[in-house]
Amino acid sequence: MSSIWPELEALLPRVAKPARYIGCEQGAQAPEHHPDQVSWLLTYPDTYEIGLPNQGLQILYEILNERPDAVAERAYAPWTDLEALLREHGLPLFSVDGHRPASDFDILAFNLSAELVYTNVLNCIDLAGVPVRSAERRPEHPLVGAGGHCTYNPEPLADFLDFVVLGDGEEVVSEITEVVGVWKRAGRRTRDSVLLDLAQVPGVYVPSLYDVSYLDDGRIAAVTPRLARVPERVEKRTIADLAEWPYPKEQLVPVTEVVHDRLNVEVFRGCTRGCRFCQAGMITRPVRERPADQVRHMITSGLRRTGYDEVALTSLSTADFSGIEDVVRDTVNDTTSGCGNVSVSLPSLRVDAFTVGIAAQIQRARRTGLTFAPEAGTWRMRQVINKLISEEDLFGAVESAYSQGWRRMKLYFLTGLPTETDEDTLGIAELARKCVEIGRRYHTSASVTVSVGGFVPKPFTPFQWFGQNTVAELSRKVGLLRDALHRDRGVQLKWHDPKATLIEGLASRGDRRLGPVIETVWRRGGVFQEWSEHFDIRRWDEAMAEHGLSIDWYVHRHRTEDEVLPWDHISAGLHKDFLWQDWRDALAEVGLPDCRWTACYDCGACTGYGIEHIVASATPPAGGSQGTGQLVFVR
Amino acid sequence: MTSVVATSRHRYRIRFSKLGKIRFTSHRDVARLWERALRRATIPVAYSEGFSPHPKLSFGLALPTGHESLGEYLDVEVTESLGDPLDVGAFITRLDPGLPIGLDVQAAAEIAPGTPSLQQSVVCCTWRIGIQGHGCNQLAERVDDVLGADSIIVTRERKGQHVTDDVRPAIVALDISGDAEVVADLATQPRSLRPSELVAALSGGDNDLGEGRVTRIHQWLSIDGAREEPLPLPLDATSAPHAEARAS
Numbered sequence: 001m002s003s004i005w006p007e008l009e010a011l012l013p014r015v016a017k018p019a020r021y022i023g024c025e026q027g028a029q030a031p032e033h034h035p036d037q038v039s040w041l042l043t044y045p046d047t048y049e050i051g052l053p054n055q056g057l058q059i060l061y062e063i064l065n066e067r068p069d070a071v072a073e074r075a076y077a078p079w080t081d082l083e084a085l086l087r088e089h090g091l092p093l094f095s096v097d098g099h100r101p102a103s104d105f106d107i108l109a110f111n112l113s114a115e116l117v118y119t120n121v122l123n124c125i126d127l128a129g130v131p132v133r134s135a136e137r138r139p140e141h142p143l144v145g146a147g148g149h150c151t152y153n154p155e156p157l158a159d160f161l162d163f164v165v166l167g168d169g170e171e172v173v174s175e176i177t178e179v180v181g182v183w184k185r186a187g188r189r190t191r192d193s194v195l196l197d198l199a200q201v202p203g204v205y206v207p208s209l210y211d212v213s214y215l216d217d218g219r220i221a222a223v224t225p226r227l228a229r230v231p232e233r234v235e236k237r238t239i240a241d242l243a244e245w246p247y248p249k250e251q252l253v254p255v256t257e258v259v260h261d262r263l264n265v266e267v268f269r270g271c272t273r274g275c276r277f278c279q280a281g282m283i284t285r286p287v288r289e290r291p292a293d294q295v296r297h298m299i300t301s302g303l304r305r306t307g308y309d310e311v312a313l314t315s316l317s318t319a320d321f322s323g324i325e326d327v328v329r330d331t332v333n334d335t336t337s338g339c340g341n342v343s344v345s346l347p348s349l350r351v352d353a354f355t356v357g358i359a360a361q362i363q364r365a366r367r368t369g370l371t372f373a374p375e376a377g378t379w380r381m382r383q384v385i386n387k388l389i390s391e392e393d394l395f396g397a398v399e400s401a402y403s404q405g406w407r408r409m410k411l412y413f414l415t416g417l418p419t420e421t422d423e424d425t426l427g428i429a430e431l432a433r434k435c436v437e438i439g440r441r442y443h444t445s446a447s448v449t450v451s452v453g454g455f456v457p458k459p460f461t462p463f464q465w466f467g468q469n470t471v472a473e474l475s476r477k478v479g480l481l482r483d484a485l486h487r488d489r490g491v492q493l494k495w496h497d498p499k500a501t502l503i504e505g506l507a508s509r510g511d512r513r514l515g516p517v518i519e520t521v522w523r524r525g526g527v528f529q530e531w532s533e534h535f536d537i538r539r540w541d542e543a544m545a546e547h548g549l550s551i552d553w554y555v556h557r558h559r560t561e562d563e564v565l566p567w568d569h570i571s572a573g574l575h576k577d578f579l580w581q582d583w584r585d586a587l588a589e590v591g592l593p594d595c596r597w598t599a600c601y602d603c604g605a606c607t608g609y610g611i612e613h614i615v616a617s618a619t620p621p622a623g624g625s626q627g628t629g630q631l632v633f634v635r
Numbered sequence: 636m637t638s639v640v641a642t643s644r645h646r647y648r649i650r651f652s653k654l655g656k657i658r659f660t661s662h663r664d665v666a667r668l669w670e671r672a673l674r675r676a677t678i679p680v681a682y683s684e685g686f687s688p689h690p691k692l693s694f695g696l697a698l699p700t701g702h703e704s705l706g707e708y709l710d711v712e713v714t715e716s717l718g719d720p721l722d723v724g725a726f727i728t729r730l731d732p733g734l735p736i737g738l739d740v741q742a743a744a745e746i747a748p749g750t751p752s753l754q755q756s757v758v759c760c761t762w763r764i765g766i767q768g769h770g771c772n773q774l775a776e777r778v779d780d781v782l783g784a785d786s787i788i789v790t791r792e793r794k795g796q797h798v799t800d801d802v803r804p805a806i807v808a809l810d811i812s813g814d815a816e817v818v819a820d821l822a823t824q825p826r827s828l829r830p831s832e833l834v835a836a837l838s839g840g841d842n843d844l845g846e847g848r849v850t851r852i853h854q855w856l857s858i859d860g861a862r863e864e865p866l867p868l869p870l871d872a873t874s875a876p877h878a879e880a881r882a883s
Contacts, residue, residue, distance in 0.1 A: 005656075013701045013846075018659035024735050253671065255657060255735050256664045307671030307733055341688070 005099040007091055015082045019256035020048035023096035026253035026306065029061070030097060031071035033104075036185060038177045040064055040072040041095055041105035041142070045112075045120040046530060048076040048096070052252060053260040055314070056148065057111050059247040060169050070177045073097040073105070077120050080527065080534075083127065093127040102128035106180055108142045110161075112150035115507035116500065116529040118157060119522040121146070125160065132519065134162045134208055139188045143180065143198075151205075152236075152283055153459040153567040156507050158207035159515035162191070163198050165205075166570060167236030167283075168269075170245050172203045199230050203237035205570065206230070212512055218553065220511060220564040235571045236283070240611045242269055242290045246298060253306045262310035262345065263302045267295050267327075271316035272595050272613070276386045276586050277375070277414060279458035280316055282579075283572040285605035286613045287596055292323050299331050303342060312345045319350040319358065320596075322617035328362050348373075352393045356400040370401050373412035376420075377427025383589045384419050386582075391431075398435045402442040409448055411435065415477045416455040416469030416501075418586060425477045428452065429484035429491075436490035449492045450485070452478060454501035456508055460572040462582035464565065467558040468505040474498035499537040503529065505555040506540070511566035514554075517543045575604040594620070644681060646750065647711050647721070649730075650742040650866040653704045657737030662697040665738070669709060672733035681712040695753035695854060695865070696760070696823055702830070704851040708753050708865050710746065721745055723869070742866045753865060759807055759855040761820050764830045765847025770838060771815045777837045777844075778809055778817065787836050802828050802836060809833075815847065820855075 012018035033039055042061055044051025051057070057074065064072035073095035078086060086092070093102040102108060108128060110121050122132045130141045137144075146157065147165035154164040165172055179201060183194040199206040209230045213221040225232055239245060251263060268289040271281040290298075299311050311331065315321065331344050344362040349355050351372045359370060374389050376382045382389055401409060413428045432450045439446025454474040457463040469477075478495045485491045507514065520543040521529075528534040544551050559565065561580055568576075578601070585592060595601060596613055597620040606612045653665065660668070670690055673680050682688040691712035698704050717726065727740045734740070766774060781787065786801040805828035807820035817837075821828040830849045838844040855862040 009656075012659055017661075018701065019661065019664055022656040022659050024656055024737070026733075026735065255660050255668060257667070304675070307673075307675035309674060341682075 002101075003099040004091055004094050004101060007089060008094065008099060011082065011085045011089065011091075014085060016079060017049075017256065020076070021078065021082065021096060022255070023099070024255050025052070027248075027250040028097055028252060029065050029073075031065055031073065033071055033100075036069070036181075038070050038107065038180045038184060039105045040070065040107045040109055040173075040177075041075050041102050042072055043075040043077075043093075043102075043108055043110050043124055045077050045110055045117040045124050046114075046528070047079060048254075049256075049258045051076045051111070052254050052258045053264065054111055054113070055248065055264055055266060056169065058252055059245070060109075060173050061252075062247050062249060063170060064173055064177065067174060067177060069181050070174075073100065075102060075124070077124055077528070078127075083123070083527075086127065092129050093124055103130060103142060105142050106184060107176075108144045110144075110146040110148075112146050112148040112157075114530060115150055115156075115504045116535075118507055118518050119526050119529055121157065122160060122519060122522040123527050132522075133159050135159070137162070137191060139191055143191075143194065145176075149280060149283065150508075152279070152570060152572055153508065153510070154205060154207060154570070155512045155566040156510040156514040156518060158512045159519075161207060162195060163204050163206050165237070166203050166234060166572075168239045169237070170239050170247070172201065172237045175201045176204065196227065196229065202235060205234040207512075210569065220566060220568075222564060223566075223569040233569050233571050235609075236573060238286075238573070238605075238609055238611060239269075239288070241614060242266070242288045243294055246290075246294055251302060251306060253308070260312065262312050263299070263306055263308040264312045264314050265295055265298045265302065266290065266315060267313045267318060267321045267324075268315045270613075271320075273317060273320075274386045274582075274592050274594060275375070276384070276462045276582060277417065277455060277458075278316075279461050282460050282574060284316070285573065285603065286611060287320075288614045289322060289616055292327055292616065295321075295327055296330060299327075300334060309341065310343045310345060312347055314347060317348050317350055318346040319352075319355045322615060325358060325361075328358055332362055351389045351397050353396040353400040356397050356404065359401070360404045369408060369410055370406050371410040371412065372397060374431065375412065375414050376417060376424060377413065377429070377431050378424045380589055381417060381420060381424040381427065383591050384586050385414075385417055386586070386591050388591045388593075394431065395434065395438060398438050402439040402446060407439070407443050407446055409435070411448060411450050413450065413452050414455045415452050415481075416474050418463060418466045419589075420477075422477075422480060425480050426484055429481055429488075432485065432491045433488055436488065439490070447490045447492065449494060450481070451494045451496075452481065453496040454498050456501055456505045458508055459565070459567045460574055460579070462579050462586055464509070464579065465559040465561070465563075465583055467556045468502075470556055471498045471502050474501060497532060497535070500529075500532070500535055502551065502555060503535075503537070503540050506544075506551060509566070510554055513547070513549060516547050517549065520546065571608075573603075573605040573608045575602070575608075578603045596620075643715060644748075645713050645716050646746045646748065647713065647717065648744055648746045648750075648753075648866050649709045649711065649740055650864075650868070651707050651709070651734075651738055651740045653698065653707055653738055655703075655737040657735050658703045659701055661700045662694065665698075665707075666692065666694060668735065668738065672730055673711065675733035676729045678711070678717070678729075679714045681714050693752055693754070695757055696827060698851060699829065699831075699849075702849040702851060705741075706851060706853050706864065708854065710750075710753060717745075719745075741868055744866055753854075756856045757854045757865065758824050758857045759820050759822050759862070760827075760851055761818065761853040761855070762830050762833075763812065763850045763852055764817050764819060764834065765849065766815045766817060766834065766837070767845040767847045768838075768843045770841060770843040774815065774817070774837075775811055777839065778811055780839065781806065781836055782809055789832065789836065791832070800826075802832060806833065806836075818852075 042057050061072050064070040075095050125132050131137050143162045145163045146161050147169050151164045179197045195206045198204050199209050209226050210223050212223050215221045270284040270287040375387045432448050435448045457466045475498050485493050521539045526539045681691045693710045695708040723743050726743050730740050787803040790797050790799050805822040809819045812818040831846050834844050834846045
């Protein structure tokens with residue numbers, strides 16, 4: 001294996017932000033490659049700045065490099081300027097650790113965090129010098145795999161991925177390494193044999209081993225394994241106890257600017273608040289808290305090792321961590337870890353005054369913005385989506401924040417939700433206005449930024465049957481809000497491009513027939529679709545029409561209970577009848593409390609795998625009513 | 636929160652090299668790398684007061700992204716003495732683990748209160764500039780042309796406006812140092828002349844020269860008419876070729 005660094009070095013003076021291609025991070029590994037080892041290229045199919053902080057990728061990077069039979073390096077999608085130069089000079093996708101060509105690795109493993117990166121996956125495979133379609137690959141080519149949240153509906157990428165990993169990767173990467181190692185040491189005879197062996201590993205899905213048949217109306221008739229040894233349904237992997245996996249132990253510290261440039265410590269995985277729009281909350285159950293002492297240790301040693309002065313306590317709702325106050329207080333008051341003030345950020349804040357109290361404590365040094373996500377503008381709508389924040393909670397939080405010195409805050413909302421009326425949409429403006437009113441009691445310059453995203457129904461949520469709002473409808477709703485708020489100087493409105501929302505929706509619930517569409521869009525230059533300067537809806541419209549498919553049918557159509565969904569042969573542990581009942585409850589505006597502190601309602605995530613919540617406190621956290629059973633629910 | 640009034644502020648000047656892969660980081664990147672390295676070394680850096688406190692570090696003239704250097708500088712204000720006199724060897728050992736390969740501390744010393752900032756006091760830099768392009772075979776003539784010219788008028792864009800300058804006075808010294816390499820002393824005041832601008836001047840109207848690998852070798856202060864480095868290298872310093880080999 002050789003490094004392409006000398007050739008790359010000559011090109012870097014000609015590209016923007018060349019530091020994203022040099023590696024050199026603190027914590028980066030320079031593994032020696034041996035023919036007997038299985039080599040992984042962990043690839044994030046977006047820019048280095050977005051991909052470097054990804055914790056999942058960093059966790060697997062460490063676990064694999066700790067194994068004597070594996071090595072792992074990292075790659076990120078080169079920006080278009082470097083890509084053009086690489087192609088012009090006949091150079092491939094490369095690892096940033098050793099600058100090795102991607103095709104020298106046994107496995108190209110992609111992290112799929114968002115649907116709009118799919119065309120970049122194809123581009124990276126192609127830039128690696130590997131055929132983009134798995135059927136065209138030969139034994140000498142790397143195996144192409146993927147993991148991450150989007151793999152719960154891997155079907156749009158079925159033509160391009162050799163294997164797909166579902167759920168937590170900590171354990172399964174080792175099992176995959178062993179299977180591939182046996183194949184490699186036996187001389188890499190045929191791809192079919194290794195793929196069949198991989199399909200025996202729980203949590204690994206091999207798309208080419210399944211046939212899909214269709215009904216006359218275009219819906220799926222059945223997805224069937226092509227061989228007896230192939231499981232009919234692939235179950236996700238779940239690690240039972242986060243305490244056994246204190247990773248990353250040596251978080252990468254980049255030499256150039258990236259997003260989330262701070263120490264990140266995952267305090268728990270999973271969330272059972274039960275927000276019905278939230279795929280992450282549904283597919284990562286149950287809740288597994290990291291022991292508070294381990295959290296403290298990871299913070300202290302991490303700060304000392306990295307020199308960061310900011311730590312983020314990450315999870316899907318960090319204020320729910322048992323003993324959050326103590327951990328935060330200890331971190332802020334700990335002067336042994338370095339110099340200067342350490343600030344703590346809580347990326348996903350629950351909306352209540354208790355949370356603001358914690359935030360006030362931790363932002364003594366640098367008071368940044370405060371962000372809340374009420375998600376919907378009326379209580380009725382919030383019951384539909386099971387985001388059970390009362391107005392009292394929200395206004396209490398807002399009052400508390402303004403009274404403690406904050407002058408601006410950001411509120412996140414979704415629009416295009418099931419059963420949403422114009423009254424619900426306009427409720428967003430109403431809430432924002434009231435928040436500013438409260439703020440004005442404390443500061444004349446109080447302001448609120450309202451950020452509105454179009455709702456995309458996701459697989460394995462109760463809303464997976466719902467027909468997404470059209471671009472016209474989402475635009476109309478944004479227009480309603482603009483009109484309602486244009487006189488309010490204290491409220492700034494931002495929104496996500498409804499056209500991008502449309503394509504997210506297409507990829508989110510699409511099936512295998514979208515493969516050629518994604519390939520066509522990519523071949524015509526549609527890369528970096530997450531970036532507005534590269535996104536062009538016309539490429540997608542044209543490609544859909546050319547392949548005889550209807551965006552309307554895929555995106556806006558309501559599904560019925562009996563429909564075979566493209567991901568029905570995948571399991572996130574959730575019973576389909578639980579999801580259907582939750583969908584009926586949503587339409588009936590019935591909320592469902594958090595099962596961490598109330599009775600189990602058998603969603604399947606624990607019972608199916610013989611695992612359970614790991615929560616240090618048996619009682620719900622103070623201060624908030626939302627979803628803790630402290631409200632009276634009529635069912 | 637009570638803040639302790641700074642009773643004993645000390646300033647230190649650090650000289651370091653930037654070689655190899657790390658040369659592709661920007662000036663801002665290097666500033667962040669230093670902030671973290673100083674925290675890792677638990678150096679008690681002083682912070683500014685106010686709403687958004689930041690560490691009191693000041694760097695010299697920005698090195699363009701992609702250029703190497705054997706003489707970068709940083710002034711750090713700290714809240715307590717790091718030793719009197721400073722044990723330079725121990726100080727370097729303390730900082731080193733927090734710095735990426737290619738950024739190496741070469742010298743450090745306490746500086747007197749009131750010492751002018753690097754930005755104010757550096758008047759000139761010595762550069763080693765690799766030259767590419769067809770014009771290389773006439774490099775000696777081009778150098779003579781430039782040195783013999785009374786004025787070299789170039790139009791450059793500054794803050795969106797086209798400004799015409801005579802850059803000849805900024806070329807303090809210029810010499811050929813290899814087949815395709817020159818060494819130049821370029822003034823930094825009243826305004827810096829960049830190596831790329833010198834290469835453009837060498838190209839003249841032919842535009843047949845390009846910038847190759849560029850290294851800043853020295854920065855110079857003017858003290859009573861004599862030139863001095865802000866911090867000379869100690870006699871036993873890591874020799875430059877050795878450091879370069881390690882970083883690439």
